[in-house]
Amino acid sequence: MTAAPAAGRRADRGQVVLGIETSCDETGVGLVRITADGPVLLGHAVASSQDEHARFGGVVPEIASRAHLEAMQPTIRAAFSDAGVDPRDVDAVAVTAGPGLAGALLVGVAAAKAYAAAWDVPLFGVNHLAGHVAADTLEHGPLPRPAVALLVSGGHTQLLRVDDLACSITEIGTTVDDAAGEAYDKVARLLGLGYPGGPVIDRLAADGDPAAVRFPRGLTGPRDPAYDFSFSGLKTAVARYVEQTQRDGRTVDVPDVCASFQEAVADVLSAKTVRAAADLAIGTVIVAGGVAANGRLRALVEQRCAAAGLSLRVPRPGLCTDNGAMIAAVGAHVIAAGGAASGPYLTGNPGLPVAMVHVP
Ligand code: KG4
Ligand code: ZN
Secondary structure, eight states, X not given: OOSSOOTTSSTTTOOEEXXXXXXXXXXXXXXXXXXXXXXXXXXXXXXXXXXXXXXXXXXXXXXXXXXXXXXXXXXXXXHHHHHXXXXXXXXXXXXXXXXXOHHHHHHHHHHHHHXXXXXXXXXXXXXXXXXXXXXXXXXXXXXXXXXXXXXXXXXXXXXXXXXXXXTEEEEEEEBSSOOHXXXXXXXXXXXXXXXXXXXXXXXXXXXXOTTSSOOOOTTOSTTSOTTOBOOHHHHHHHHHHHXXXXXXXXXXXXXXXXXXXXXXXXXXXXXXXXXXXXXTTOOEEEEESGXXXXXXXXXXXXXXXXXXXXXXEOOOHHHHSSOSHHHHHHHHHHHHTTOOOOOTTOOOOTTXXXXXXXXX
């Protein structure tokens, strides 16, 4: 397989890349066009199996894999219809090669191989985490280099130094236990709010008092690692607070607990991100991943970046949660940089490190 544009295809208008995302519980398909100013979003579609996982309080891998299989073809059709292009317009296929759930990744990779073979175009296995960062370029254009990215999702919480979206992303901090989104999901479960926890806590917190309970801010002591995170103690503190309140015969004020928990998460995430940018003398901050859809995090990071003189980029909420457009965007960056296409043995890698932006 080759990264070169197929003969006779849209050389004049820029190649079209189709992206497929299946790393967790969203089947996403997106179409972007490569331009001199970076990838431009043509259209995308997302099918979610969230409702099927809700009664289990978290994602059930087997259910997610089956849901991807069932949703793949309809989501491909929906994305083409949204973008107003058809399969003959596609010049390359990009697919999430990891990290993610093994079975779920396999469905996407198998589908991507089949489409690439049928359409006779090259295939690019790409990194899901890079995808979250690349999503921002669809909305705000080329990324200043270098940039600091805070990546906050259900499976990851990382501070990244991004020197080149196509090939140079370095982790500078990570969570030592739970991811931020995981903390939202676990706290929602213990409050009986269902799955996923982020959107419902975000909504309820709007009616609560963020100062009602002072929950702990993990790893913020003077001797703690500056760029690492810990959310497991926070989740336990919420559980203890709820138990104690009930033992005392008082009613748990759910909006107050949501607002106070959310304040603790947003406080730590925004403080460490701004500190990393200042320490590294980097002027641009990006916040990406599902938790970047959170209202309080967006507001606090905006306030703190402004105070520190940093320029901030956050994709719109619909591009923060998992989608195929972000995967197509990484594919576009890799192709524009001359990256090699993936070979026929491409497979899903559940533990793919963020430094591996694409899998040749
Ligand atoms: O990036 P994403 O869609 O999937 C992963 O790669 O994990 O992130 C999903 C996570 C879930 O934990 C969900 O609860 C959280 O993002 N999330 C939010 C919000 N919307 C989604 N967390 C806080 N506030 C939100 N509005
Ligand atoms: Zn994600």
